[in-house]
Amino acid sequence: MEAYKEWVRRNRLWLSSIESLANTMTWFLPERLTSSELAPEALSTMVGLVTVMNEHIVATAPEISSTEFQVRPPEDPTFPWPLLLSVVKEVEVLVEMSSEHFLGRDQKWTPVAVVEALKAFMRLLVLHKSGYKMLIDGGETLNREEKPESSHCDVLGKSQIRGATPSSSNQPRAIQAMNKYRNNVGTRPSWLVAKPVATPPPPPPTQHFEPKSSAPIRKFKILGEVLLILRPFLYVMMIRRHGLRSWRPWLSALAIDATGMAILYGSTLFPDYVFGNKSIPRCVPSKQEKNEITRRQVLWALYLMRSPFFDLYTHRRLERVEKTLKPVPLFGSLAGKAVELIQELSSAC
Structure with a gap:
């Protein structure tokens, strides 16, 4: 191994x-577009x-290390939950198709709901173990990137730590001069230096206290992440109860996604307007979290591929495009294949 x-x-x-x-070649197999998939x-x-x-x-x-030739131990020796989450995500489509093949189209949603419940449980576990940070790629990638140093939340947190010593750049010039004089006492002649006295033991290390203003923001962000984690499971349960052609699952999932993203935006970029307190700073997300927010915005396009919206609107537009391009050589056949692939993708959304 x-x-x-x-x-x-x-x-x-x-x-x-x-x-x-x-992986690309599997999409162009002849059996992929037939009844036996x-x-x-x-x-x-x-x-x-x-x-x-x-x-x-x-x-x-x-x-x-190139200098010390030392091997760094792994940072997370616990069970690799992101790896297991990636494995379940790869298997879920096969589970859905197998359930439809052996149980039927209407009875396949129970195994799919079990898979979605397992994914939601693992994502909640990853969210807890990561310190309630934003999940990257649905929990498959660890959120290891630190916040920018210029983040206002970090500045507020450091300035409100009890017992913290201010930096030299924030001290008055007189205090800096006295500190410099105190540090240089050892270099003066012995007859000018006072006799050493027993120094008291150093005080215990100060503990970090989270600012009170950031506590509701953190809870708000956790609520948004939990809603986005539970959305796929709730969507499948609504389909299992009302059917795939009903608008209730589609509208419910859209409402949960919109609420989760609104909470994420409000608690991250506009907390002063959400909580009505202008003293609450704006938390600048890291580059990894910005990419994750962009990815979640792009995933909103999947609602155009889901029934019943796809059956009533998107599919009709695609048929019009296919009929328009059908007389054109090469483009007509490519448009037909593209429509078939989009229909195949819509069944997996």
């Missing part, structure tokens, strides 16, 4: 290209699982 890990880490670029090509989907799932394992091997590679 160690030999395989070393081989994967040495050839990760080459393997990444091969895996991407294999279970075998091609199983092949695609196997390729995805191999990709997930190889990415985990590369991500957990020990870093060796």
Whole structure:
């Protein structure tokens, strides 16, 4: 196993290209667009699982310092929940298709709900273990990036720590001069220096206290993350009860997503307006969190691919585009294939 890990880490670029090509080729198999899709989907799932394992091997590679030649121990020795979450995410489509094949279209939602409940549980666990930070890629990527140093929340937190010593740049010039004089006492002649006296023991280290103004913001952000985590499970449960053609699951999921994103925006960028207190600073998200917010905004486009909105509006627009491009050589056949792929994707959304 160690030999395989070393081989994967040495050839990760080459393997990444091969895996991407294999995953792309599974979409162009003839059986993919026919009634028998279970075998091609199983092949695609196997390729995805191999990709997930190889990415985990590369991500957990020990870093060796170029100067000290010391191997850094892993930062998180606990169970790799993000890895298990990625595995479940790769298998969920195969579980849904297998359930539809063996149980029927109407009875497949119970196994799908079990998978979504498992994913929600693991994401809540990852959220708890990460200190309630924003989940990156649905919890599959650890949120390791620190906040920017210029973040107003960090400045407020540091200035409101009890017993904290102010920096030299914030001290008056007279105090700086006295501190410099005190530090240079040891360099004066012995006849000018007072006899040493017993110094009291150093005070215990001060503890960090979270500012009271940031406590409701933190709870608000946690509420938004929990809503976004539970949304897929609640969406499947609504489909299981009301059916895929009903507007209730679609509208309920949209409302939960909108509420979660509004809470995220309000608690992160506009907390002074949300809580009615202008003294509350704005927390600047890290680069990793900004990318995650952008990713969540892009995922809103999936609502155009979900029933019943797709059946009533999106699908009709696609048919019009296909009819318009059908007489055009090459573009007509490509448009037909694109519409078939979009229909296939809509069933997985």
